Amino acid sequence: MTRPSPQPTLGDLLDGLRVVSIPMRVRFRGVEHREAALIQGPAGWGEFAPFLEYEPAEASRWLAAAIEAAFVGWPEARRPTVPVNATVPAVSAAEVAPIVARFDGCTTAKVKVAEPGQSLADDLARVAATREVLGASGRIRIDANGGWSVADAVDAVSALSRHGLEYVEQPCASVEELRDVRMALARKGIDVSVAADESVRKAEDPIRVARLGAADLVIVKVAPLGGVARALEIVQDCGLPAVVSSALDTSVGIAAGVALAAALPDLPHACGLGTVSLLGGDVTRDSLRPRGGVLPIGSVDVDDALVEQWAAPAERVAWWRERVAAAHALLR
Structure with a gap:
């Protein structure tokens, strides 16, 4: 497994945070537009997209997964x-x-x-x-x-x-x-x-x-x-x-x-x-x-062009930035 990096700061996560809102082909789980925050780090891209009703404590696990993807990396694959x-x-x-x-x-x-x-x-x-x-x-x-x-x-x-x-x-x-x-x-x-x-x-x-x-x-x-x-x-x-x-x-x-x-x-x-x-x-x-x-x-x-095409409105970007901050505060 890739050696863990130091825990990124909130500023590390918010710098360059991109939020998208993508329509669903079929309504699924009550969702008609899927919103997601994308985080870029030295290991690549991570996705933070807990469903909208999830509170910060539960959402913090989703943020930990996004940080792993963007800042740490994944174990070695056993199959192609x-x-x-x-x-x-x-x-x-x-x-x-x-x-x-x-x-x-x-x-x-x-x-x-x-x-x-x-x-x-x-x-x-x-x-x-x-x-x-x-x-x-x-x-x-x-x-x-x-x-x-x-x-x-x-x-x-x-x-x-x-x-x-x-x-x-x-x-x-x-x-x-x-x-x-x-x-x-x-x-x-x-x-x-x-x-x-x-x-x-x-x-x-x-x-x-x-x-x-x-x-x-x-x-x-x-x-x-x-x-x-x-x-x-x-x-x-x-x-x-x-x-x-x-x-x-x-x-x-x-x-x-x-x-x-x-x-x-x-x-x-x-x-x-x-x-x-x-x-x-x-x-x-x-x-x-x-x-x-x-x-x-x-x-x-x-x-970048697709991220821009599906970019969420400014008020939703602000909401997701606040959500990242709330989840980050609860990371262990």
Whole structure:
């Protein structure tokens, strides 16, 4: 691993800070425009883009990850490319095929389910359409973002499993509920693994899911966990297979996710790092979109003209500068 640099000052981070606002192709997680602050340092570019509702304490981990990328660097890669999955938002069944088509060569798809205001029938239609697009050999995983109760999760997974599921991601909100869902599925003979996402990246104790036997695998995201090095430690401590995912990043943030996936000792599943395909623009001419179902490792060349094209309004730049300052004050 690259030798750590001294902690940058707030001035180091704010000098040359660039803020972009990029439209989404499809509304995702309630987001229609993705805002991100880009930080340049001696090691390259880092991305600071916690979702707008996150408080400074949680956002400080995202800043630590951006500092690692810009001022420290990443561990050595174990593989030259990383397989990735397509991501299907909570859209109608008719919209599935054109969305999957944006993810060149991907044979795995993650489908959003349990969307507020939608029904299990909507989820069934979306997953069935995804199966039709991928064919019998494709892999489908579903993500409920903690939206179900234990009973609803067991009923929903039982119904959706007819289409063949690789795993269900965060079916319920709490670690105890994940454990209960996992046990209930096993008792019913439903062979669908349980993956923990929010119960890892938003937890004070991310190893708890492993101690309680609440998950078969973990979903890890670089920014919410504080960087590539910290995420590697968490995966090692959990002792479970890991899938690296993104958080609606530009290619700068995606590059950090690819670095994590490339550094993992084992990578048995495709990773959720193809989400630049959901954005209506990017900050580089060579976007990290999947080609042949994989992404290459490496740094990103940020294009000044694109940053200017997607530049956020002055008041939003001021807001992000204040947010960087608040998060920086809480860095350990």
